[in-house]
Amino acid sequence: MAKMKAVQVVEANGPLEVVERDVPEPPEGHVLIKVQACGICHSDSLTKEGLWPGLQFPRVLGHEIAGVEDWQQGQRVGVGWHGGIAATARIAVTATSCFARRRSSQASATTAATRNTWSRRRKRWRASPTISPTSMPPRFFARASPRSTHCATAARAGDVVAVLGIGGLGHLGVQFARKMGFETVAIARGQDKAPLAKQLGAHHYIDSESQNVAEALQALGGARVILATATSGKAMSATIGGLGLNGKLIMVGVSDEPVEVPITQFIMGRNSVQGWPSGTAADSQDTLAFSALSGVRPMIEEYPLSRAAEAYDRMMSGKARFRVVLMPGK
Numbered sequence: 001m002a003k004m005k006a007v008q009v010v011e012a013n014g015p016l017e018v019v020e021r022d023v024p025e026p027p028e029g030h031v032l033i034k035v036q037a038c039g040i041c042h043s044d045s046l047t048k049e050g051l052w053p054g055l056q057f058p059r060v061l062g063h064e065i066a067g068v069e070d071w072q073q074g075q076r077v078g079v080g081w082h083g084g085i086a087a088t089a090r091i092a093v094t095a096t097s098c099f100a101r102r103r104s105s106q107a108s109a110t111t112a113a114t115r116n117t118w119s120r121r122r123k124r125w126r127a128s129p130t131i132s133p134t135s136m137p138p139r140f141f142a143r144a145s146p147r148s149t150h151c152a153t154a155a156r157a158g159d160v161v162a163v164l165g166i167g168g169l170g171h172l173g174v175q176f177a178r179k180m181g182f183e184t185v186a187i188a189r190g191q192d193k194a195p196l197a198k199q200l201g202a203h204h205y206i207d208s209e210s211q212n213v214a215e216a217l218q219a220l221g222g223a224r225v226i227l228a229t230a231t232s233g234k235a236m237s238a239t240i241g242g243l244g245l246n247g248k249l250i251m252v253g254v255s256d257e258p259v260e261v262p263i264t265q266f267i268m269g270r271n272s273v274q275g276w277p278s279g280t281a282a283d284s285q286d287t288l289a290f291s292a293l294s295g296v297r298p299m300i301e302e303y304p305l306s307r308a309a310e311a312y313d314r315m316m317s318g319k320a321r322f323r324v325v326l327m328p329g330k
C-alpha cells in the first residue's frame with residue numbers, strides 16, 4: 001500500500017503530529033486529490049479541540065484544499081467545507097481531512113480552478129492556470145463564506161456594509177465588499193489593523209476598543225449588512241445598534257456567547273439576524289471567477305507540513321496576516 005505524510009491529532013485537544021498513513025482508496029463517487037496547499041481556518045479548532053459533537057480520533061484536520069486529481073491529468077481542483085451539494089455542515093466536518101499529501105473527496109464537493117468554463121462532454125469545470133494553488137485554499141472557504149453572504153443579502157452598490165473581525169475571513173470580506181461596490185467599513189480591535197484595512201479597500205475603519213461601534217455605524221447612515229467574522233458573540237451584539245433600516249447582521253464567526261437582540265429596534269428598523277455556513281462547490285466556483293475578475297487576493301503565510309503545529313498556533317494567535325497555508329510538498 002502506498003504511503004503518505006499526514007498531520008493528525010490523536011485525541012481532543014492533543015498536539016498535532018506528523019505521521020505516515022496509507023494513501024486512501026477513493027470509494028465510488030469520490031476523487032483522489034494530491035494536496036498542494038491547505039489553509040488553516042479558525043474552524044479547524046472545533047475539530048482539534050474536539051468541540052464538534054461526535055468526532056472520532058485520531059483524525060487528520062483541514063478543509064481548505066487545493067490540489068490536482070485525475071478528472072484530467074494535472075487538473076487543479078479545490079474543496080471547501082461542504083461534503084457535497086446537499087451535505088450538511090455535520091457531514092462536512094466528518095469529511096474533512098486535508099493536512100496530508102493526499103485526500104479522497106466527494107466529487108460533488110470538488111471545484112476546478114476555472115473561470116466558468118463548463119465542459120459538456122465531461123460534465124465538469126475546465127481548469128485554468130490563472131490562480132495559484134497557494135492562494136486557492138482561502139478562496140474556497142474563507143472566500144466563499146464572505147462572498148456568498150454578500151451575495152445573499154439585498155444590499156446594493158453604495159450601501160454601507162461592515163465587516164467585523166479582520167482575520168482570515170474578514171480580510172477577504174472587506175475586499176469583496178469593496179469590489180462589489182459597497183461603502184465598506186472594517187471593524188477590529190485596536191489601531192494595529194487600520195492601515196491594512198484601508199489597503200484592503202475599506203472606506204472606513206472602526207476601532208472597537210476606543211469607539212462605540214453602533215454609534216460609529218449610525219454616523220455613516222446605518223449598516224445594511226454587518227458580516228460578523230469575529231469569534232465573539234459579545235462583539236457581534238455591540239454592532240447591532242449600528243444596523244440601518246432593513247439592516248441584517250450575518251453571523252459567520254463561531255462563538256458560544258449568545259447574541260442579544262433589541263426587539264423594539266428590530267421591529268421598527270425591520271432588522272434581522274442570520275447565520276451562514278460556507279458556500280457550496282458552485283459558490284466556490286463563482287468565488288474563484290469573481291476573484292480572478294476583480295483581483296481579490298488573500299494575504300497568506302506559507303508553512304511546510306512538518307511545521308503544522310507551529311502554523312496552527314500562529315493562526316490561533318491572531319497574529320497571522322491573514323491566512324496560514326500548509327504546503328505538503330515542501
Ligand SMILES: NC(=O)c1ccc[n+]([C@@H]2O[C@H](COP(=O)([O-])OP(=O)(O)OC[C@H]3O[C@@H](n4cnc5c(N)ncnc54)[C@H](OP(=O)(O)O)[C@@H]3O)[C@@H](O)[C@H]2O)c1
Pocket residue numbers: 040041042043044141142145164165166167168169170187188189208229230231232235251252253254255276277278279315316317318319322
Ligand atoms: N460560517 C462559516 O462558513 C465559517 C467559515 C470559516 C470560518 N468560520 C468561523 O469564522 C470565525 C473566523 O474565522 P477565521 O478563520 O477568519 O479566524 P481568524 O483568522 O482567527 O480571525 C478571527 C478574527 O476575529 C477577530 N476578533 C475576535 N474577537 C474579536 C472582538 N471581540 N472584536 C473584534 N474582532 C475580534 C480577531 O481579531 P484579533 O486579531 O484582534 O484577535 C481575528 O482577526 C471563526 O469562528 C471560524 O470558526 C465560519
